[in-house]
Amino acid sequence: MSVTTKATIASFGGKLLKLSHNATTTNCEMSFNLYLPPQAQTQKVPVLIYLSGLTCTADNCSEKGFFQHGAAKKGIAVLYPDTSPRGLNIEGENDAYDFGSGAGFYVDATKAPYNAGYNMYSYVTEELPKTVFAEFPQLDAGRVSITGHSMGGHGALTLFLRNPGKYKSVSAFAPITNPINCPWGQKAFKGYFGDDQQDKWKEHDATELLKKWSGGPLDILIDVGTGDNFYKQGQLLPENFEAAAKEAGQKGLNVRYQPDYDHSYYTMASFADDHVEHAAKYLFA
Amino acid sequence: MSVTTKATIASFGGKLLKLSHNATTTNCEMSFNLYLPPQAQTQKVPVLIYLSGLTCTADNCSEKGFFQHGAAKKGIAVLYPDTSPRGLNIEGENDAYDFGSGAGFYVDATKAPYNAGYNMYSYVTEELPKTVFAEFPQLDAGRVSITGHSMGGHGALTLFLRNPGKYKSVSAFAPITNPINCPWGQKAFKGYFGDDQQDKWKEHDATELLKKWSGGPLDILIDVGTGDNFYKQGQLLPENFEAAAKEAGQKGLNVRYQPDYDHSYYTMASFADDHVEHAAKYLFA
Numbered sequence: 001m002s003v004t005t006k007a008t009i010a011s012f013g014g015k016l017l018k019l020s021h022n023a024t025t026t027n028c029e030m031s032f033n034l035y036l037p038p039q040a041q042t043q044k045v046p047v048l049i050y051l052s053g054l055t056c057t058a059d060n061c062s063e064k065g066f067f068q069h070g071a072a073k074k075g076i077a078v079l080y081p082d083t084s085p086r087g088l089n090i091e092g093e094n095d096a097y098d099f100g101s102g103a104g105f106y107v108d109a110t111k112a113p114y115n116a117g118y119n120m121y122s123y124v125t126e127e128l129p130k131t132v133f134a135e136f137p138q139l140d141a142g143r144v145s146i147t148g149h150s151m152g153g154h155g156a157l158t159l160f161l162r163n164p165g166k167y168k169s170v171s172a173f174a175p176i177t178n179p180i181n182c183p184w185g186q187k188a189f190k191g192y193f194g195d196d197q198q199d200k201w202k203e204h205d206a207t208e209l210l211k212k213w214s215g216g217p218l219d220i221l222i223d224v225g226t227g228d229n230f231y232k233q234g235q236l237l238p239e240n241f242e243a244a245a246k247e248a249g250q251k252g253l254n255v256r257y258q259p260d261y262d263h264s265y266y267t268m269a270s271f272a273d274d275h276v277e278h279a280a281k282y283l284f285a
Numbered sequence: 286m287s288v289t290t291k292a293t294i295a296s297f298g299g300k301l302l303k304l305s306h307n308a309t310t311t312n313c314e315m316s317f318n319l320y321l322p323p324q325a326q327t328q329k330v331p332v333l334i335y336l337s338g339l340t341c342t343a344d345n346c347s348e349k350g351f352f353q354h355g356a357a358k359k360g361i362a363v364l365y366p367d368t369s370p371r372g373l374n375i376e377g378e379n380d381a382y383d384f385g386s387g388a389g390f391y392v393d394a395t396k397a398p399y400n401a402g403y404n405m406y407s408y409v410t411e412e413l414p415k416t417v418f419a420e421f422p423q424l425d426a427g428r429v430s431i432t433g434h435s436m437g438g439h440g441a442l443t444l445f446l447r448n449p450g451k452y453k454s455v456s457a458f459a460p461i462t463n464p465i466n467c468p469w470g471q472k473a474f475k476g477y478f479g480d481d482q483q484d485k486w487k488e489h490d491a492t493e494l495l496k497k498w499s500g501g502p503l504d505i506l507i508d509v510g511t512g513d514n515f516y517k518q519g520q521l522l523p524e525n526f527e528a529a530a531k532e533a534g535q536k537g538l539n540v541r542y543q544p545d546y547d548h549s550y551y552t553m554a555s556f557a558d559d560h561v562e563h564a565a566k567y568l569f570a
Binding site: 008009010011012013015016063064066068069225227258259260261262264265266267269270 | 293294295296297298300301348349351353354510512543544545546547549550551552554555
């Protein structure tokens with residue numbers, strides 16, 4: 001459970017901590033970043049978990065996502081987990097950008113050999129917060145929201161929809177909202193669950209989860225750029241998620257199609273303040 | 286003179302353009318970035334030039350400095366030049382991080398072999414703006430400010446002090462303010478000018494230039510982090526610049542020693558808005 005501090009970096013009046021710990025769920029040392037806003041010096045602060053996309057580590061969004069700007073103003077800590085276990089020496093885990101290392105898809109793998117540690121669902125929902133809340137008493141374990149980008153948007157939506165009440169709010173940038181129907185999701189779920197596990201696949205598909213949601217009215221903010229090549233290629237399928245919301249009578253899904261914006265961190269930076277604001281509405285309710 | 290557009294990226298309501306052109310002063314193709322704020326669609330906008338530090342290209346600050354955030358609010362274009370010529374095939378130009386490629390120091394080299402194209406002073410003060418203003422009529426050539434980081438802070442201060450009236454304002458992050466007295470500056474000036482050119486060295490030293498300044502009251506904003514290792518190592522020497530200002534009776538030098546901040550883009554991101562605000566005061570005066 002013990003956490004190692006690798007760097008402490010001043011940022012927007014607070015501190016960005018680069019941390020690591022030996023994680024049981026993933027069978028390896030996991031790096032993560034934690035941004036403590038200035039308010040954390042004198043009071044308990046809520047936490048926004050930001051889940052990153054394919055190929056990323058905790059550093060990409062810490063450097064380029066601009067979440068610290070809004071988080072410092074509001075008094076919200078930001079927790080940036082890594083996107084997969086690292087160095088498990090599973091054959092082929094480093095061969096593709098969209099599967100294995102850097103591509104854990106926020107699921108617990110059931111298929112060998114990836115079930116040897118690709119348990120990012122348990123890691124992000126249980127082990128990491130438990131570790132962080134034990135180490136940093138200035139964080140309020142009762143007020144946690146979640147957001148993410150691309151694969152991390154899939155993670156944010158599915159973790160929220162699978163765990164009613166666990167997170168105060170959810171939002172996403174360019175999320176993979178219907179992985180069972182897109183190439184990225186199908187490749188990942190095939191590798192982590194197996195071809196024949198369609199029920200398992202649906203348990204980690206935001207659109208399928210929304211169809212079954214019984215947790216009351218939803219308020220979800222999603223930004224998708226119309227210049228996003230992965231949107232154009234049908235990897236994100238926000239229309240399917242919107243259709244499921246409409247079918248379910250959920251009027252609180254706000255998908256904003258941002259003209260010309262692409263899949264990069266330039267998009268997150270441009271709208272990060274809005275997503276922090278969305279979380280703050282619930283974290284300080 | 287013609288400019289090639291390599292990418293157009295939506296950012297904070299405006300567009301970040303990745304551009305290149307064949308430059309005469311540097312004898313090579315030069316890449317640069319230009320941020321056009323949303324206001325540039327309907328009116329002439331002023332320009333803030335951001336000069337980068339050692340090892341950087343135009344992309345580092347575009348991605349991690351968050352000048353676009355403030356520039357979009359104020360209606361200021363941001364011009365990000367590269368830090369040296371590229372690919373001149375001068376022997377040894379890629380051997381060190383602090384000399385040659387990525388380390389042009391915003392001077393015109395007089396010593397062989399670097400006088401074959403290491404003319405970043407002429408490039409940034411003359412050729413690049415001439416090219417950009419010809420290509421983008423929505424930019425106001427009469428309203429230009431300058432800022433920069435580290436080696437680029439040296440560039441901003443020296444270009445401002447050598448050219449009274451050319452720039453409406455100047456500010457800097459962790460600037461090398463007295464290069465003739467620090468290892469980085471001595472190595473660069475020795476290589477670009479020669480050991481025996483002390484007068485030339487002084488012409489590109491902000492502290493020496495300040496001693497001779499006769500352009501009236503100065504208003505210079507500088508941020509230096511107290512956790513900046515290069516500050517601690519004596520590469521920046523802002524105290525020397527402050528002493529020269531005091532000696533000259535210049536009361537408008539505001540050096541802010543930011544507690545714990547380091548030499549990274551996390552520092553620029555944290556205070557970029559203040560530097561845009563500083564420039565805006567003069568660009569919209």
